[in-house]
Amino acid sequence: MIEEEYIRLIFGLKMKQIRTDKNLSLFGLAKLTGLSKSYLNEIEKGKKYPKRDKIVLLADALETNYDNMVSLKLDKNLAPIGEILQSRILKEIPLDIFGIKESDLIDIIAEAPLKVNAFISTLFEIAKHYNLTRESFFLAALRSYQEAHNNYFEEIENQVEKFAKAYSIDLSKRLKVSDLEEILIEEYSYTINNQELTQHKELNNLRSVFVPSSKTLFVSSETDDSQRLFIYAKEIAYNFLNISDRLFTFSWIKFESFDQVLNNFLASYFAGALLIPRKGLVVALKEFFEQEQFDNESFQKLMYNFTDSPETFFQRLTNILPKEFNLKNLFFLRFAYKPQREFQLTKELHITNLLEPHANERNEHYCRRWVSIRTLGEIANENSDFEVFDAQVSSYVHTDNEYFVLSSATRDPFRSGYYRSIALGIMISAHSTSKISFLGSEKLKRNKVGVTCETCAILDCNERVAPPRTLERKERFSKTDQVVQDIMEKYK
Structure with missing residues (x-):
């Protein structure tokens, strides 16, 4: 059964389209029909649906027929909006957790339907291009809610x-x-x-x-x-x-x-x-963060005092560090890997949007200098049943940002033949260094990293597994643009 709200909105969209196609203002339509301008405005916004006699009046004034006015069929310019409204996707999108009312979106659609239609069509094209599914959309919404x-x-x-x-x-x-x-x-x-x-x-x-x-x-x-x-x-x-x-x-x-x-x-x-109760974890972390030097064994001992699951512990840190230590520049990553296949980023969380890396949808090769990739490669090569743990300061070549990254790799307990690594990254700043003493240590292992091989400017990288094609193309276009600008300046 089609909702009354949908019927009202479609009627209003059609009426507005026919009116604007005839270069007729709301004031002009009001003069022709004897209906008030405010009443017509509410019809076009989908808030009211006119009775039969008023539809006949409107059809005459707009030089169309009654059946066309009440039909739910939209022309090609508005068809995507009709599809999205009728598909109930607005009911599925968790608008409420972001403080958005469905009526707010409907008002926006009614106000500028053609522009909204172009926007929606663009989103659909992007979704198809990157193979985004309903599942990935909901998981992205959940991540946004967490962040x-x-x-x-x-x-x-x-x-x-x-x-x-x-x-x-x-x-x-x-x-x-x-x-x-x-x-x-x-x-x-x-x-x-x-x-x-x-x-x-x-x-x-x-x-x-x-x-x-x-x-x-x-x-x-x-x-x-x-x-x-x-x-x-x-x-x-x-x-x-x-x-x-x-x-x-x-x-x-x-x-x-x-x-x-x-x-x-x-x-x-x-x-x-x-x-992993918060009170006990906060006490243990405060004591650990007071250490002047970091070592892997101390961290693993801290972790295993609470749980045998590195993923549970790392996830718990993403809850406690922002709240109890005001460390909000964090990221959490989970990679999966089966030997002879590509590394897959299967879960990510960024407490702030400043942080890298993010998942890429272009099948590019993640940087092999990441500690989360390195530990995963090590455990797979060793075919080990034991955890491989390591930590490093990652300095991104294209930014001034540095992160202290912890990584634990184990056999995947859910998939035979697979391994997985968990990584937690903390941005190094004056604030984080004041909270975690060992972040200022010169003895921490350091590595300059990229995001993907295809976008990386580190030319002498022994770990590279693909040429920097994306970066080279970008630089080529930049040089072309500069020559064009020089010619335009010369002959202006």
Whole structure:
């Protein structure tokens, strides 16, 4: 059933187009029809739909017929707008989390339909060119939501502490699998099955599946304790936070709406905050940041005091550092790699938009000097089951920015034959150096880096795997433009 709002808007768009095609002002149309200018304006903005007798009056004044006026068919100039309005995409876009009302967008569309149509068509072309999907759009919206809040959510932090108090959980001690399993079974009536998933080869990449009708949680027997802890903590989050619109697999394989994507994030946030409580982490980080020198073993010891999962720990740092240390110039990256294939950036978060690197959609080769790529290459070459950890100061060749980057590479626990690395970057500045003493150390490993080989100006790079084609083309165009400008100046 087509919404009344859509019908009103389409009628208003058509009326405005016919009127402007005839070079007729609203004032002029009002004179011809005897209808008020303000009433006609509200019709064109889709706020009102005229009765039949007034449509006949308008059709006569605009020298068209009644059927054309009420038809929902739009000409080619307005057709994309009709498609986007009828497709319900405005209902799917999570406008509310950014403080935008759907009516605001409709007002903009009604005000300048042809310009908005050109803009929408451009976005569609970009989306097709870069193969952007509904899935990638929602994940991008989620990242923007996280970044807008500095990836810190006080309400969830408080809910974790409320949960711990209600269930007599000591947050100063590391949780055990049995602690959370008991709550799921006794409090939320879960049945936990550890055998079913391993009997289906198609489910090798899944660690858990939840069946809500029977409250059965299927967990892969291949999960280690840190993975199982996170799965249990997420399930507790869904129940304790009363989230019903949720995903039922981990890792997720599909979603029906943005709400499910957002709720999955909130449950994951709760899980991370439960497994690595903020108070204990803040105390430990303050002590660690007072050290004058950085060494890998000390950081790994700090991490493993809280969790055996580097990804959970690095993700948790993106929550705590902006809030408790005012370190907001951060980035988080997760790379995946299978030997003989390209490195894939599968997850990224930038607390501020200043930071590099970002994912590229042009199939360019990420800089091999990044510590996250280097650790990933090392562990794959060694075919190791142990973590490869390293850190360096990365100085980008095309900017004055420097970042202290930590990276941990391990086997991918979800995909056979794959490895993955987690990286956390902290921009080096007067502020960050005042918070983290060792950032001022001259003993830190340093490396000059680019973004991709195709855009990199480091000519003597031994790690380069592709020529700087994009940079060369840009420089060639620049030289051509300069010669054109010289000729124009000479013969003006």
